[in-house]
Amino acid sequence: MGDLGRLLKESWSLVEERQDKVAGYFYARLFLSHPELRELFPVHMDAQRARLLTAVVTVMQSIDDPVRIDQYLHELGRDHRKFRVDAEHYEILGAALIEALRQVAGAQWDAEYDRAWAEAYAMITEKMLAGAAADTNPPFWHAEVVAHERRGHDIAVFTVRPLQPLDFRAGQHLSVECPKYQPRLWRPYSPANAPRRDNTIDFHVRAVGAGWVSGALVRRLQVGDMLRLAAPNGAMNLDRRSTRDAVFVAGSTGLAPVKSLLEELTRYNRTRWVHVFFGARTREDLYDLADLNRLAARYPWLSVVPACSEDPTYPGERGTIPDVVARYGPWNEHDFFVAGSHAMVRATLGTLAGLQVPAIRIKYDAFDEF
Structure with a gap:
């Protein structure tokens, strides 16, 4: 481990058990010294604080892996274009972050740690700005809701049409903002279709708990409303060179990227057997099973196995999807593609390891909805 990586991890150990205080102090300091920046952030800051800490930890874990950190920071800089962040903002944010770390760490913090974080943050800024500058897309796309359907109590399937062409790959996800109901709150959702000629995009969303964005998208969104979509990210894509049969494992609305990949396969696949396992708590939560069954009836190479984990009267497979x-x-x-909540994906990866599926053949997309 290089000296920079050692110093970052050593200093982080001083605040790791109080990292929530780091985030709280960071934003308090930022908004007190630069109140004009408050309007760049959402009203509800819980998820924003979590994202800050995730970014800090990811940078520390990747600091000695130039390829990984380059890719992560370029993508992060590209994604931050939707927040209208510029070079001046990066400087302000860096000063607030180092001050927050210093204050929470207390007397054990020293000048060497200051220098290490300043060096690391300069590198972060350089790479994020480079990622943003290299992106030729708009910061975000405006998209009109053209269809919206409730599927049960807490799930909605809706379709949007971006006002400008938006290129993405099957299996990727897009950040979505609902400015009419929850301005400046962005959440990642996967299109449930491969790119289409008419440019429309389907989304599957489940309202979870007090989720600000997911609740608005399920319960309040209407045809004619406008959303904002940010640039696509993610690498759970098909490799057309692979001749191996494939298994798709979807939990709840993790079905969305699976359907996107299936739609791509319907356009060219002739030789690969494809197995879809779709898991939910109850039969009502198997909200798109009818469409999956129609696909399986149309394409002989496709099989679908639904399962319920909390429905003792369900006549099909019962138990957790792993x-x-x-x-x-x-x-x-086989090649594996896994999509669902973090807990579901972790459990599935553990099961696949026990079944001796090579990790190199597994792609996954874990999410939690807010």
Whole structure:
């Protein structure tokens, strides 16, 4: 480990158990010294604080891996274009972050740690600005809601049409803002379709708890409303060179990127068997099973296995989706694609490791909705 990486991790250990205080102090200091920046941030800051800490930890973990950190920071800089962040803002944010770390660490913080974080933050700024400058897309796209359908109590399927062409790959996700109901709150959602000629995009959203954005998209969004979509990210894409059969494992609205990938496969696949495992708590939560079954009836290479984990009267497979996948197989010669909540993805990856599926053949997209 280089000296910079050692100093960053050593100094972070002083605040790691109080990292929430770091985030709280950071934003308090920022808004007190530069109140004009408050309007760049959402009213509800919980998720924003979590993102700050995630970024800090990711940089520390990647500091000695130039390829990984370049990719992460370029993508992060590109994504921050939607917030209208410029070079001056980066300087202000850096000073506030180092001051927050210094204050929470207390007397154990020293000048060497100051220099290390200043060096690291200069590198972060340079790479994020380079990523932003290299992006030729607009900061975000305006998109009109052209269809909206409730599927049960807390799930909606809706379609938007961007006012300008928006290029993405099947399996990627887009950040979505609902300015009419929750301005400046962005959340990542995966299109549920491959790119289409008419430029429309389908989304599947589940309202979770007191989720500000997901609740608005499910319960308040109407046809004619406008959303903002930021540039696509993510690498859960198909490799057209692969000849291996494929397994898709989806939990709840993790079905969205799976459907996107399936739609791409319908355009060219003739030789690969494809198995979809779709898991939910109850049969009502299998909100798109009818469409999956229609696809399976149309394409002989596709099979669909739905499962419920909390519905004792369900006539099909019962249990968590990782357990259901384990009942089938063997799978060690297949490509895997896994999408769902963080807990579901972790459990599935653990099951696949036990089934001796090589990690290099597994792509996944974990999310939690807010």
